Amino acid sequence: MSIASAQRQSGVRPFLVGMFVDALGSGLYYPLTLLFIHSVTGLPMTVVGLGVTAAAAVGLAANPVAGVLIDRFDARRVLMGTYVLRGLGFAAYPFVDGFAALIVVAAVVAFGDRAYYPASGGYISVLATGADRDRLYALMSTARNVAFGLGGLLSAGVVSLGGTTGFVVIASVNAASFVVATGCLVLSGRRAPVEPAPPEPGGYRRVLADRPFLGLVAAEQAFTLTRLVLPVALPVYAVTVLGAPAWLLGLLYTLNTILVAVGQLAVRRRQRAARRTHAMALGGAVLIVSCVAYAAAAAFPPGPPRVIALVAATLVFTAGELMHATPSWALAAAAAPPALRGRYLAIHQQTWAIGNVVAPAAFSALLGAAPALLWGTLTVLLALAALTLLRLSRRLPPDAVAAPGA
Template sequence: MSFLRPHFPGERALITGIAIDATGSGLYVPFSLVFFHHVTGLSLPVIGLVLTITGLIAIGAVPVAGVAVDRFGARRVQLFLYVLRGASFACFPLAAHLPTFAVLALLTAIGTRAFPAVLQARIAELVEGTDRDRMQALQRSLGNAGLGAGTLIASILIAVGGDTGYVIAAFVNAGSFFLAALLALRTPPSPVVSAKARAENPGSYRLVGRDRPFLTLVFANFLVALGYTSLTVLLPIYSTDWLHMPEGLTGTAFLVNTVICATLGVPVGALVRTRFSTRSRAAAGGAAMFVVAFLGQAALGTFRPEHVSLALAGVIACVLVMTAGELVHSPASGALSQAAAPPEMRGRYMAAFQLSWTLAYALTPSLLTSLLTVDGRLPWLLLAAAALLGGVLMMRVERSLPDDVVRYPRPAPSKPVTAA
């Protein structure tokens, strides 16, 4: 299969590091509150408050990471964040006191929030053309597969080791970041930017703020990204409180989404590049599927089937449509942002784009749950309207961006290279 062959030096090291990083994250993400409770011994309310505050503070690290990428190169910043995250998790079992835990939680949150923008800049440094689209799909597939594998490993560790299993998971997660850093060292260095070039084009976020087409792209992605949070934030509560489904069945939808994204991400991404002429149209097509899925959930909430099997079938059907939209939208939108970013300011542009995801995940928990208390259909209607507007903006911004940015490049025939 051609999509498994390396297309650039260091590709295998890069994607293996991404998979290991995701697996390590899967060890604690699904159990974050309980995980830290067992590792540190602090109470759950205290841990929840600390994680919320540090997460909000860490949002400020995203634009700082963008400046660092433009100054030092994405590879150096990537290595720094891997080591920072690894060291933080290695020290968590020592955090028996609140101040120590707060510091470690803040460092971990900074690394977690800033890393996606740095990774996007790193991928853009290494690949061009359709390989960017391919890497976007591959990255998302590996992320879902790694998250699922990490969750399974953590479940086994906890089942076998009890409370000790959480501590082992913390050390294993720390090791995964250090191993990913070693693999990142095997990728080519970032392009060197001379002092003269930096002096001629120092760059600033004011220049990003003046790029209206790119800001439109960021806002459109923010609107669609609100819908990505529905699986973890909205659907579990909606299914149990509004549709009165058993709690044990709510995880089925998340499992379906994870498995499909992990197994079909790359093939669907390749199919999308043959069916859509531009990345913006593909992203808008994915947003349209979101609209259909969310309106379907609202309709299901109107009829509210009495039989659990019918309710579950309706929820799964909507999740399948949303998953298809995710597979179409995410790679196209990510590659579009990479292509639209000037190379000398790629770090700042990727940081600005990443903020659309960060803010969406920060705002939706309180927003969607508040609407749900009024009427179970309201949050789905809001998400559908946001996805519709996001898709329209994706189509409109196509006219303002260069043709080589929005159009899928024709894949040039090339021989596979030996991985570094």
Template sequence: MEDKSGVTARRRFIAATVVDAVGNGIYVPLTMLFVHALTGQPLTAIGTGLTLAGLGALAAMPVVGVLIDRHGGKRVYIGALALRAVAFALYPLATSYPAFLAVALTVAVAMWASAPAQQSLIGDMAAGAKRDRLLAWNRSLRNGGMGFGALAAAGMLAAGDGGHLAAALALAAAFAVATVLAALIAVRAKGTRSAPAETGGYRTVLADRRYRRLTAANFLIGFAYTAQAIAMPVFLTRATDLPDAMAGIVFAVNTALIAGLGVPVARLMSRARRGRGAALGTAVFALSFAAFAFLPALDGTAAVVAVLAVAVVYTAGELIHAAPAESLAVQAAPDHMRGRYLSVYQLSWSLCRTLAPMLLGLLLDAGTWQLWAALAAAVLIGGAILLSADRPHPAPTASRAMPVPAAA
């Protein structure tokens, strides 16, 4: 039977995750409007600044991995939350362009550092099936919190000119609360993870052929996830002649299903090998993309019903793929180098998100079916790579991983 401290640690982690996700939900959908209202900078300058901030965050990820390995996922996660609390409190004062760039870079680095730090923290808190369940809860709560935060942001903006300032203060408060909650999580001391002689650098990560395959597969499959926010709204309103609100409805359906079904589906998928389960998700993704390609042939009520049905299939692909894929990435990383491994894995997401607007835009301009054919090919290749990397884990050795207790 599990000790009470382990249950308490997970509850505090879940609470911090929810508050963190609500904050992201307030900020992410309204970034351009939010920054423009607070700083007064032109939209073109803001877009350039946010791009530079994203590139800076991308360059910072290797350092994040080193910090996680040296100080533990918990401390890095606390630092990322605290940085965002301070940055959002300072946003209303960032009226000059250099000040805006500094705040935007701080926010970007902290946001991108949170994912590997969270995953590493979960790796320290739990092992095996308990780790998989906690990862599933983390994904579901992130989606639910993001949706709630987006609704909260809409309410703040409806309040008028003071809504953006209220949003900045709410963000600062939310991340401050999340920082405190994360600091209260009890985990094993970092020093017990491995002996100093067992540490290694990024050369060790890059030499791991299996993890390279997992990272390459994640990069390709990541385009399926970015398509929802970047390509689907344009496609639905331009190619299918549906009202603009349809894109928001599809997003709401996706968010609700992931928040509600993420944990049950993860529990179901835990019965299969992780690589095979994730590859099955890519096949469902490809099926939904094939269906999207035929939507322009429909109109009226039939088109609306078909879009919602295909959105459900797409979400099923996400649910089936996400749980085993994330578990595989965490499980395949040696405990003493988990920060570096997960930072490299996060780089594949970040690089995909950086390239996606340009590549998906070119595919949208190429024609109706080219986008979906390219996405289907990408995810199927990614799924094939996952299958090639799906082999039983070797037995832990002193040089690879130390046993991980549930909590301390």
């Protein structure tokens, strides 16, 4: 093992610890986002909803800005910046007393949330190469899902015991979690020093001129929209269209979270010999099956048969999610030139920012018109994405499509 490889590996553990602490704190907050802000600030729920929407719009700019900063400074420093922004935001929430202050604080948090993803992906590409990079992405996903689930369980206990005070405790603990995560990143950087890549001209113009990569981003947008089904569309579809009990939603969410946490490394091991593009395309095929299964659930009689159908569809959906996630991250990072990796990953992760804006309105409109339209639309998008990925397997860099050492 080279000195550089040993340094990278020594930096992995504190990085993963920081990811876990970050996700544990966020898990306290995310399941209760609107209720949390309403309780901590005392503002009406309608005002809170408008403020969060405005902040999400501001967050759309976070990825492009983060990409520039990553390429100029390095991913670890930008990742530390996202922790500092979110820590300050959550520390400030208890002092918010009006709509303008809410927008400022929520925008700071939203900006940090969105910039986190290209920064974390960029730092993983520094800490690991080849097949080890896929493994580290899988490890991060596992750690975050476990921590996020634990945070969700703890949040219920804190709120039930503390009431409004419990929400203030959540804000304080979440802010503290970002401080701890920042410290872990400082330690990680000391153990795995990395010299920045020499600058390359072109900036975002070069990214937008890279047609194979833009094809990858277009395919990723279909996957992103589909993966937003579980938190956005399924609650409406299951309860209002199928008449499923509301408690089932918590069960489906928990089932998905646990299986993603437990299954990520196992799925990654089975994908080691596969091209990343092909692994993602197969994941798309499985997600198509899940869309068909969700649509078919309406044909089952109400009651236990329909509940079982929804659980089965969610199991298939989770399998497709597992097959897509790790190769997607690793392929995008490997396809990017090192000196422009921040910008490349920022464009790749912009699919989530766009999806979070588009999905609520689009999914609601499709479900309102005819539920089958939602599942049919996603099926078509996923089929096009899978075909695109198969074509891109010969156009993207060979060492990005097939991980060296896999």
